[in-house]
Amino acid sequence: MAPETPVDGASATGSGGAPARPGQTGVTQRHTFAPSSITLQPRDGTTASATVDPIDTGASGELSLPADPGQVGWWQSGALAGDAFGSVVLAGHIDSKDRGVGFFARLLRVQSGDEVVLADGAYQQRYRVVTTRDVPKASLATSTDTFSQSVPGRLVLLTCTGTWSPATHYPDNLVVTAEPVGTATPRG
Secondary structure, eight states: OOOOOOTTSOOTTSSSSOOOOTTSOOTTOOOOBOOOEEEEEOTTSOOEEEEEEEEOBOTTSSBOOOSSTTSEEEETTSOOBTOSBSEEEEEOOSEETTTEEOGGGGGGGOOTTOEEEEEOSSEEEEEEEEEEEEEEGGGTTTSSOTTOSSSBSEEEEEEEESOOBTTTBOOEEEEEEEEEOSSOEEOO
């Protein structure tokens, strides 16, 4: 029995392609996942990777970052890697008094065009950096769309920046925004 053709003449799959065979991904399906690793791939070739742990906002409304500055946190109330809409937000310390320079200190050198790869055990999603900007911490959540879930799918990387003060710590956040390069693909 042939699939029904909608009245407007479009195919039943909505994309013009054949339906997926059993056990295969259809042309309109996306793979989404909670990232467990991040790899920064700047054009200068100094690739670096870190583990990613789920984080969320604490009682104060601030992100609860991993204590280890060598690790990065994924905001689990945001989008999954590979989602068509929403911000996949990763945040990490730039440094630590007790543990030294953090993984996200590398964001200070990130430029438009550099690539970032998020992965889990099965899939990976590539992103290309499009903007970097400093935002006062006091206005990050209230005056920007950093955490928006109504934007086209994107990656947002956050760390502290500015001149450190013992009284106020870092005054700003470095916000790096990256757009997906295609859809998530199987690792391998």
